[in-house]
Amino acid sequence: MSATPTSPSARAATLSMSQVLICGAAIVTLSMGIRHGFGMWMTPVTMDRGWTREAFSLALAVQNIAWGAAGPFAGMIADRYGALRVLVVGAMLYAAGLALMAVSTTSAGFLGSAGVLIGLAQSGTTYAVIYGVIGRNVSADKRSWAMGIAAAAGSFGQFLMVPVESWLIGYSGWQNALFVLAIAACLIVPLAFGLREPERPLTAGGHHQSIGQALREAFGYRSFQLLMLGYFVCGFQVVFIGVHMPSYLKDHGLTPQVAANALALIGLFNIFGTFAAGSLGQRLPKRYLLSSIYLLRSIAIIVFLNVPLTATSVYVFASVMGVLWLSTVPPTNAIVAQIFGVQHMSMLGGFVFFSHQIGSFLGVWLGGKLYDATGSYDVVWYLAIGLGVMAMLANLPVRESAIARQPVPAAA
DSSP states (O other): OOOOOOOGGGSOOOSOHHHHHHHHHHHHHHHHHHHHTGGGGHHHHHHHHTOOHHHHHHHHHHHHHHHHHHHHHHHHHHHHHOHHHHHHHHHHHHHHHHHHHHHOOSHHHHIIIIIIIHHHHHHTTSHHHHHHHHHHHSOHHHHHHHHHHHHHHHHHHHHHHHHHHHHHHHHHOHHHHHHHHHHHHTTHHHHHGGGOOOOOOOOSSSOOOOHHHHHHHHHTOHHHHHHHHHHHHHHHHHHHHHHHHHHHHHHTTOOHHHHHHHHHHHHHHHHHHHHHHHHHTTTSOHHHHHHHHHHHHHHHHHHHHHSOOOHHHHHHHHHHHHHHSSTTHHHHHHHHHHHHOSTTHHHHHHHHHHHHHHHHHHHHHHHHHHHHHHSSSHHHHHHHHHHHHHHHHHHTTOOOSOOOOOOOOOOO
16 A cells, blocks of 8 residues: 655544544653663663663663654654654564663664664654644644643653563563563554544645745744754753663662652652643743743752752652653643644654754763763763753743744645
8 A cells, every 4th residue: 555645734633632642642651651761771781791881871872862863754754644654663663672772792782772773763652753643633722731641641651661660670680671661662553553644635725835945944943943952951951860860879879779769750740740831831931931940950950969868859859850851842842833833743843852862862971971081970960950041041032923924825
């Protein structure tokens, strides 16, 4: 059966909102839940293989940059042909990457599996693709709220999967735990069929952009540039903390259980934070919401570094950061849809997310690099604070109103 390109603006938005939210949320729960626990593998993998923390960190840094680089292309395909194909291929790559991650005996092999393959898989199974389906099938007056639901599902995945992954590592060993997760990733395939969008022929009238026109418009628009800058900071902060906090706590004499509990608390409180951000985005200016989130992150890190490090202080920090963790995702993507519309939403969201992943790359890699160079994570913590203030300032002048365009007739 041949695939005929169909503009997303011509695709009938007949999927029910409940179907989109249930299937989309379940997919994000699996895809994000699995990746959020990768920090739990740093200690057992490096000890078993005799690798440095930088080698492990580099693989996850490549994973993040591969995810970001492939995101716009996955978005283009999803916008043009629908999300189903992208999700199925992404699920298969995810399963293969996890299985090969378990059997890699060299740092190069680990980089290829945990880094490249899983990064490509995540580009097709996470927010950009799912948000494109939401944007095309949920009305604008409920869009930010619906995106908050999907983001909260990713947070629930972290809350659910991190303790499961920690238990799997302890019960069956880190390699067998990865094989189990590879099987779990395959569950994305049947869920993807719930997001198969119906098609109808193009109709005349309305505004239909080519991919080139959409990219020139977005990258020439200052508010889009500022959103990308803020999202860069988001990636730096959350991936550094998510990957390196278990080792940071271990270095200070706290048990792996404290780290697992902390990551689970981030996931738990992020459920409330992302849902609240999506709901507030329907009522308040989203740029002020984003600026507040970035400022509060920096304040939370400053307080965490200046109080005695105990299990209690870790849990409080994890809970506060959890509320702020992915709460940037719904308002950022809702602003993109609000400014540019939904025709190329997955692609444009993919480019914004690429900026996020450049930050993620630097956060996870510099965490390992600077730790090996200095024996401490202090420099990276200070970078995270300063970048948070920069992101707060960058989001204040963002314009949320729809961009002004001249009507362009549809091509025959």
